Each structure stands twice: as C-alpha cells, then as structure tokens.
Amino acid sequence: MKPKIEILEESDFKIRFILKNVSPALANSFRRAMKAEVPTLAVDYVDFYVNSSYLYDEILAHRLGMLPIKTDLEKFNMQNECVCGGEGCPNCQISFRLNVEGPKVVYSEDFISDDPEIVFAIDNIPVLELFEGQQLMLEAVARLGTGREHAKFQPVSVCAYKIIPEIEITEDCTLCKDCIEACPRDVLEAGGDKIAVKDVLNCSLCMECIKVCEQNAIKVNETNNFLFTVEATGALPLRVVMRKALEILRSKAEEMNKIIEEIQ
Amino acid sequence: MDVPREESASDFPIRCFSCGSVIGHLYEEYQKKLKEGKSSKEALDELGIERYCCRRMFITHKSVLKELSRFHGAVG
Numbered sequence: 001m002k003p004k005i006e007i008l009e010e011s012d013f014k015i016r017f018i019l020k021n022v023s024p025a026l027a028n029s030f031r032r033a034m035k036a037e038v039p040t041l042a043v044d045y046v047d048f049y050v051n052s053s054y055l056y057d058e059i060l061a062h063r064l065g066m067l068p069i070k071t072d073l074e075k076f077n078m079q080n081e082c083v084c085g086g087e088g089c090p091n092c093q094i095s096f097r098l099n100v101e102g103p104k105v106v107y108s109e110d111f112i113s114d115d116p117e118i119v120f121a122i123d124n125i126p127v128l129e130l131f132e133g134q135q136l137m138l139e140a141v142a143r144l145g146t147g148r149e150h151a152k153f154q155p156v157s158v159c160a161y162k163i164i165p166e167i168e169i170t171e172d173c174t175l176c177k178d179c180i181e182a183c184p185r186d187v188l189e190a191g192g193d194k195i196a197v198k199d200v201l202n203c204s205l206c207m208e209c210i211k212v213c214e215q216n217a218i219k220v221n222e223t224n225n226f227l228f229t230v231e232a233t234g235a236l237p238l239r240v241v242m243r244k245a246l247e248i249l250r251s252k253a254e255e256m257n258k259i260i261e262e263i264q
Numbered sequence: 265m266d267v268p269r270e271e272s273a274s275d276f277p278i279r280c281f282s283c284g285s286v287i288g289h290l291y292e293e294y295q296k297k298l299k300e301g302k303s304s305k306e307a308l309d310e311l312g313i314e315r316y317c318c319r320r321m322f323i324t325h326k327s328v329l330k331e332l333s334r335f336h337g338a339v340g
Contacts, residue, residue, distance in 0.1 A: 054332045055275070066278040068286055105274050125288035129274035129329055131336045157285040158315075233286050 005242075015238045018164065019226045027226040031159055033245035036147040039078060040155045040235040041069040041094065041118065043140045050137040053102075053130055060128065064096075064140050065152045067108050068121040068233040071144075073244070075118070078144050088141070094118050096140045102130030111140070118142075121234030155241045158231040165205055165220045167197045172217035179209035179218055201227055271295065272327040282317035294322055 001021040008016045019027055043064040048057045055063075075091075077083075082092035096111040109123035130136060147154035167187070173195060180188045180195065184206065189198040195218075209218050232238045273295065278288035290311050297307035304323050313319050 054329055063278055066288075122286060122289050124292075125278055125286070126274040126276065126292070127278075129272060129333075131333055151284055154284060157280075157283050231285060233284070 010238070012232070012237075013234070014229070014231045015242075016230075017228050019161070019228055021224050022226065023224065024163075024226075027161055027228075029249060030245060031161055031228070033249050034156055034230065034241055035154055035159045037248045038155045038236070038241050038244045039071075039073065039144045039146050040153050040233075041071045041076065041142045041144055042150070042152040042235075043067065043069070043096070043142045044145065045141040045143075047139045047141075048137075049139075050135050052134045053128055053136055054134075055128055060136075060138075061140075063127055065150075067125060067127075068235040069142055070117070070119055070121045071155075071235050072118065073236075073240075075115075076144050088143070090114075093141050093143045096120075096142065097138075098140070099137045100130060100135070102134040103132050105129045106136065155233060155236045156230050156238075157233055158229060160230075161226045161228045163205065163222050164200060164225040164227050165203050166223050167200060167203065168219040168221065169195050169197075170217045170219070172215040174215055174217070176214075178212045178214075182208040182212040184208065271325055272330040272333075275327055275329040276325055277321055280315075280318040280321050283315060285315075285318055287313070287318055287321060291322065291325070 003022045003026070004020040006018045006020060008018065010016075019030065022030075043061075046057070046061040046064055048060075051057055051060065053060070076094075077092045079086050079088070079092045082089065084092065094114050096113050098106070098111050100106055100110060106127045106129070107123065108120040108125040108127060110127075111120065113119050128136075145153035175190070175193070175195065177190055177195070180190060185199075185202045185204055187197060187199055187203045188209065189196055203220070205220060205222070207220060210216075210220060230238060230241070232241065236244075273291040276288060276291040278286065280287050290313070294307050294311060297310060298304070302310075308319050308322060313322065
C-alpha cells in the first residue's frame with residue numbers, strides 16, 4: 001500500500017494530519033527532517049554600535065536570534081554552498097538595522113530590513129524597553145541555517161507523532177464496562193449491546209483497558225498509521241515545511257542509493 | 265490567589281523555554297485580560313496557550329527590567 005497523508009485540521013500555525021501506511025522509521029525520519037533539516041533564516045550575528053540600555057549585548061543578541069523571520073527559500077543560499085564561499089553576500093544573508101532612543105518599547109516591527117519582503121514574521125513582539133536617555137544602534141545579520149545547528153533555525157516548534165492503534169473487542173466481552181471506567185482518554189463507550197470505540201485518535205496506548213479486562217476480550221494493536229501534530233513558528237508556511245522535508249528526505253535517499261551502488 | 269500584577273512585557277521571553285513556541289507577542293494581551301478581571305486560566309485558554317510549558321512562562325514572569333528601572337537616573 002502506498003503512503004498517504006490525510007489532513008484533519010489546518011490553520012496558519014498548526015496542522016494535524018494522519019500519515020498512513022508507512023513504517024515507524026519513515027514516520028520518524030519525516031518528523032526529524034521537518035525539525036532539523038528544513039532551513040530557515042534567523043539572526044546569527046549582531047554588530048552593536050551603541051547600547052546604553054539595561055540589557056547586555058549578549059542578551060539582546062540572543063533575543064534577536066529567537067525572532068522568527070519570514071523566509072523565502074528561493075532567494076537565499078545556505079552560506080557554505082553560496083557563490084561567495086561563506087563570506088556573506090546578498091545571496092546568503094540579510095541585515096536588519098535599528099537606531100532608536102528612549103523612552104520607548106522596541107518591537108520587532110521597528111527593525112528596518114534590507115529587503116521589504118523579508119521581515120520578522122510576527123511584528124508585535126516586544127524586544128526590550130529603553131528608558132529616558134538610553135540609545136540603541138545595531139545591525140543584526142540573519143542567515144540560513146538548520147535546526148540541527150541551533151534550535152532558532154527550526155521552522156516548527158512542536159512536531160510530534162503517535163501511533164494510531166486498532167482496538168479490537170472479541171466475543172468474550174461480558175459488558176462489565178470496566179474498560180470504559182479505566183480509560184483515562186475517554187476512548188471507549190457503551191454502544192447498545194457491545195463496547196464501541198468512540199475516539200481512536202485520542203488513545204495513548206496506555207493499555208489500562210487490557211489490564212482491567214478479566215476476560216481478555218480487548219486488544220490494542222499498533223498499526224502503520226501515525227497522527228502528526230505540527231506547529232509553525234511563522235518562518236515558513238506549514239505546507240512548505242512538509243514539502244521541503246520530503247524533498248530533503250528524497251535527496252538523502254538517492255544519495256544513499258548512489259553510495260550503495262558504488263560499493264557493489 | 266490570582267492577583268493581577270503590573271509587569272513589563274518588554275523583557276518577557278520571546279519563545280517558550282521548553283517547546284520553542286513563539287509567545288512574546290501574547291504577554292501584553294494576557295495582561296489586558298487579567299486587568300479585565302479574568303483569571304490566569306481563562307486568559308491563557310482564550311489566547312490558545314495549551315501546553316503547561318508555555319502556560320508557566322506567563323504565570324511566573326517577573327520583569328527584571330522593571331525592577332532596574334526604579335533606579336533609573338540614580339546612578340550614572
């Protein structure tokens with residue numbers, strides 16, 4: 001059977017889908033590719049010209065790194081693959097400038113980007129507060145990176161899956177309803193003359209229902225279907241993250257095939 | 265007890281420490297809801313903060329910047 005994706009719910013920042021007919025290894029590599037291999041932009045280098053605020057340069061640089069940047073993967077190269085050879089050029093990095101005086105709360109929208117389309121994804125994040133007489137002048141340089149290098153480059157925050165089980169109730173069932181009582185996730189219900197499965201997606205495979213059943217009439221089997229929950233940071237749309245992750249997986253698999261052929 | 269506190273949003277963490285979800289832009293809204301008389305639970309539910317890792321970021325925030333600013337101008 002071919003692998004298939006069935007989307008359950010989708011919004012700008014969260015998606016829930018079922019990945020069907022795949023091995024646990026493929027499901028996990030998909031998760032890991034989304035988290036650690038899809039590149040995004042993040043501030044990585046900051047030049048401070050003036051900083052008389054209450055926060056140290058290092059703290060501010062770290063806060064800037066945390067801000068998600070709207071990324072256009074067509075526009076930028078990874079720095080180590082760029083024509084400039086990793087030195088830094090408009091093809092692989094972008095700077096954000098800031099020159100403000102207090103009293104003022106500095107928001108992420110106050111930064112002036114080199115490219116008006118590449119901006120901080122969420123514009124009302126407070127970065128710091130400047131008080132009377134304090135000044136901040138800096139240039140923050142963002143580049144592409146992957147989650148493998150630093151968590152700030154991750155395009156997703158939550159990216160997790162679980163196995164969707166298959167719950168089977170045999171004819172030995174005496175309708176004692178102990179399993180319904182025991183289930184912490186409210187998966188089972190009494191449907192007329194037998195126990196029915198109400199919400200299989202909610203099952204956490206805790207196996208409490210099996211422990212409590214004296215007739216051994218209930219079985220919870222693992223299947224090759226996985227329920228994914230993915231949340232975006234705003235750097236990339238979720239569909240792009242998923243597509244890019246699969247592209248990366250494919251190129252890695254092809255590379256592996258080539259290596260194996262060379263050995264033979 | 266839920267006592268709404270006046271806390272500065274300007275040094276609230278941008279990301280949740282544990283899961284990395286972006287929460288920096290929600291703290292001002294959270295405070296507004298507390299001021300309206302809502303409990304922390306109601307406010308966080310309305311903002312869509314589900315996990316307890318992110319929820320503790322809101323309810324345990326104490327602004328260092330605000331403390332320091334009390335002495336602004338007193339020294340150099």
